[in-house]
Structures are given as C-alpha cells and as structure tokens.
Amino acid sequence: MAEQHLEEGVLRARIDDDVAWVAEDRTAEVKRTLYEAGYPVQDRRELETGDDLPVELTLELRPYQADWVARFADANSGVLVGPPGSGKTVAALAIMTYIEGETLVLVPSRELAGQWRERVLADTTLTPDQVGEYHGGRKEIRQVTIATYRTAGMDRHRTLFDSREWGLIVYDECQRIPAPVSRRSADLQTRHRLGLSGSPIREDDKERQIYTLIGPPIGTDWEALFDAGYVAEPEVELRFLPWDSETHRNEYAASEGREKRQLAATNPAKIPEIRAIRREHVGAKTIVFVEYIEHGDAIGEALGVPFVSGETPHARRSRLFDRFRAGDLDALVVSRVGDEGIDLPDAEVAIDASGLGGSRRQGAQRAGRTMRPIGRSRMYVLATRGSREEDFARKRTRHLAARGVRVREGEPAAFDGDDVGDPTAATPAADPEE
Numbered sequence: 001m002a003e004q005h006l007e008e009g010v011l012r013a014r015i016d017d018d019v020a021w022v023a024e025d026r027t028a029e030v031k032r033t034l035y036e037a038g039y040p041v042q043d044r045r046e047l048e049t050g051d052d053l054p055v056e057l058t059l060e061l062r063p064y065q066a067d068w069v070a071r072f073a074d075a076n077s078g079v080l081v082g083p084p085g086s087g088k089t090v091a092a093l094a095i096m097t098y099i100e101g102e103t104l105v106l107v108p109s110r111e112l113a114g115q116w117r118e119r120v121l122a123d124t125t126l127t128p129d130q131v132g133e134y135h136g137g138r139k140e141i142r143q144v145t146i147a148t149y150r151t152a153g154m155d156r157h158r159t160l161f162d163s164r165e166w167g168l169i170v171y172d173e174c175q176r177i178p179a180p181v182s183r184r185s186a187d188l189q190t191r192h193r194l195g196l197s198g199s200p201i202r203e204d205d206k207e208r209q210i211y212t213l214i215g216p217p218i219g220t221d222w223e224a225l226f227d228a229g230y231v232a233e234p235e236v237e238l239r240f241l242p243w244d245s246e247t248h249r250n251e252y253a254a255s256e257g258r259e260k261r262q263l264a265a266t267n268p269a270k271i272p273e274i275r276a277i278r279r280e281h282v283g284a285k286t287i288v289f290v291e292y293i294e295h296g297d298a299i300g301e302a303l304g305v306p307f308v309s310g311e312t313p314h315a316r317r318s319r320l321f322d323r324f325r326a327g328d329l330d331a332l333v334v335s336r337v338g339d340e341g342i343d344l345p346d347a348e349v350a351i352d353a354s355g356l357g358g359s360r361r362q363g364a365q366r367a368g369r370t371m372r373p374i375g376r377s378r379m380y381v382l383a384t385r386g387s388r389e390e391d392f393a394r395k396r397t398r399h400l401a402a403r404g405v406r407v408r409e410g411e412p413a414a415f416d417g418d419d420v421g422d423p424t425a426a427t428p429a430a431d432p433e434e
Helices: 024-036 063-075 088-099 110-123 155-162 180-187 207-213 222-228 246-254 257-265 270-280 293-303 314-326 360-368 388-401
Strands: 011-014 020-022 077-081 103-107 131-134 144-148 166-172 190-197 217-219 235-241 286-289 331-334 349-352 378-384 406-410
Touching: 020 024, 024 180, 024 207, 063 077, 063 088, 063 217, 077 088, 088 103, 088 110, 088 166, 088 190, 103 110, 110 131, 110 144, 110 314, 190 207, 235 270, 235 388, 246 257, 257 378, 257 388, 270 293, 270 349, 270 378, 293 331, 314 331, 378 388, 388 406
Parallel strands: 077 190, 077 217, 103 144, 103 166, 131 144, 166 190, 235 378, 235 406, 286 331, 286 349, 349 378
Antiparallel strands: 011 020
16 A cells, blocks of 8 residues: 555565555655655664674663663663753763664764763773764764764765664754754664654654654653752743833834844844843853844844854864853853753853744753752743744743643833943953954
8 A cells, every 4th residue: 555655776676565666766765755755664674783782871861761762672772762961962971881782873963072082981891992973074984973964964974974874863852853954863774773852743744654763752850850859940021021112112013024024023122131030040041042134243243141052163162061060151142043952051040032932842941051050040932022932932831831840920120221330241251362
C-alpha cells in the first residue's frame, strides 16, 4: 500500500507481497516518506557501531536521569524531553557511556559546540584528543565529534560523516529535525539515535516526525521536577503596556501583516518598562529577549548593555556570553540566537520584550533560561495592550501554565520616566572592543 508514495529506485526488489529490499542509501528517505503518508515506521536494523570507545561518567545521576538512561537502553533510541536545567546533557553523556561507541553530537550553533566539548571533558574520562568540533571555525573528526546541523548537512562535508560508523548520534535541540537543513542529518546512519529537547513543539505540527526520525519520547513532567526541587519553578508575569503615543497607535491601525506585528513588538513604551523592571531587581542577572534587530539595538543603547544577535561576530558573541556567566555583565539583550543552545543557567530575570509572539517552543525556551536548581527566578512578558500581541502573549503563556509554570498578570510599573542617574541604565564594564 505504501509503494505508491515512494519514488522509483527506493525499492530494489520484492521478497513477497509484504517485504521488499530497500536501497541502502535511501533508508532515511523511506522513513520520512512513509511517515508523511500516514504510515508508522520502526527501524529495527542491526547497524555497525564503529570502534569501541571506553568512557565513564564522573557525575552521579539524579534518579529521574537514571530512569531516562534505563528507558533509552530498552528502546535503543529516543528523545529526552525535560525543561532547561533538568540535566538532559548529563543524561546524554550517561547514555554515551552506556553505548561506548563513536559519537556524533549535532548542535544548532558553534557556541553550543564549544559548551558541549567543555561538558564532555569535564564530566567524562575522555581526553582532549578524543573530542573534536566540526563547524565553520574548526574541522576535527574525532571519536566524539560535535558538529553543527548546517555543516553536517552540507554536501562537501557529508562524506566525512558518512565514512564513520557511529555508535550514537545525539540531536541537541532536536525540534529542528523536520526543518529542511537539519533534516538532512537524519540520513546519517547510526546504531542509536538520541534527541534532546526542552519543548519538542512545532507550529507546523510536525512533532511526530521528530519521533519517527529519532525515536520515542522519554521524559519527566516539568511539574514533577518542580515539586521534587530539582529545578526552580520560574514565575511568569504578563504586563500589558499602552502605546507610547497616539501617533504609534494610529500607525499600527493603518498597517497590515508583518508590519503590524513589528510595530506592536517594538512599541517604544517597552524601554522605560524594562528600566523599571531592572529597578525592581537591582543587580540581578537579566536577559532581555527581542525579535527585531532594530529593537535590540534601541534597547541595548537605552540601557547601556550589549546586544547580541546573529550578526554579532562569533568571537565577540562568545566573549559576551562568557562575561555574563562570570558575572562581569549583569545584563544582555539577545535576539533569537539566545533561544536555543546557549547555556546561561544562572540568569535570575528574563524579560521578553516581544510579547512571546513567536512559537510556543520559543516561549518555553525563554522561560527556561531562568530555571535553576535553587532560588526563585522571574520572567516578564511585555505586550502592547489592544494589539494582536496581547492575545499572542496570553496564548503562549497558557502553554507554559500547562507545564506547571505559574503565570499571572501584573500592572505596568509606576515610574516617572526620567532615567537620568538610574543605576540600571549605566553602562556596564567596558568591552575590550568598545
């Protein structure tokens, strides 16, 4: 019944009415095609695992992490689902020590590749010459190789990855897998596949494709981790702001489509509100999320703090993140580059200046940037009252509430708008490049 959906050459020869040989280099294509046609697929092939890789974990697992590893061992593949801060990376390293085979880790960015390498070397018995990075900055194929999705999907690099018999491929932020660029990495052959995701939700409703291409979901309910005290539950507060002026309100009313959304997201009234929030949390490490580059530039300039976007040079971006982690910077403004794969676990306050107008997953990831083992953290969602952004913000926070996160509505802060002398508006320690 499925044959009609497959292109010519995928099936090489029939064995009987129900069984056929499949072209070896098109197995991933078969799984994707049949899934999209409504047919469930299970991959039960016995693949080579490559050279053995003896390795031990130097950390003790939490009980639920040990359960994740045991459930993965039973299924031989799967997707670990848990909130940021729950230790999915540590569980992945434990799974790597269980398999003891050559491992490929795929990540969204070079920053995350470097962080993964540091974690592997810090928390396992592997040595620096056994762990490599492969991306635009470095080209190393080792027993454990950490590569970006984009690089692994490029034709000129594929032969290097195809030539290895991977025992395990780890797909970090695996909700990216259904996207065209990342999906090419699903063609790489391995005996075991492991996905990691804080929220495998996609607005195109392709969540099930993640499980088809990688494996079944394995996870622990967010609320259970909050109750057990492993992860501190963030408090999310919605603040709906008036338009900065009647001119801005009229401009919004006359606009359409994307322009309408951008005008609501970049409402200038959000800048004094961000300053007011910072006054409420003097000295707290704060991340401000934005959707638009111009808005990020404006907020960064107004607050005197650095703005990090995809346009920020890699070396400067890494240095700013390192300074934030070390406490030399107490605030950063970041674009979508901060949504996935950036390890900023000790942020105390997150401010979403764009009303969570992106995806449900994006909202969960931004809230998750403040999830820590101890202490209470806060997230503020700023949306323009009377705009579509207000409705978006309510819908997106309902997704968080369903995971046990407390959400409430608050009033905009009362302040006089004169920020002269405001300590939160002062420029932080100078960056070497400035």
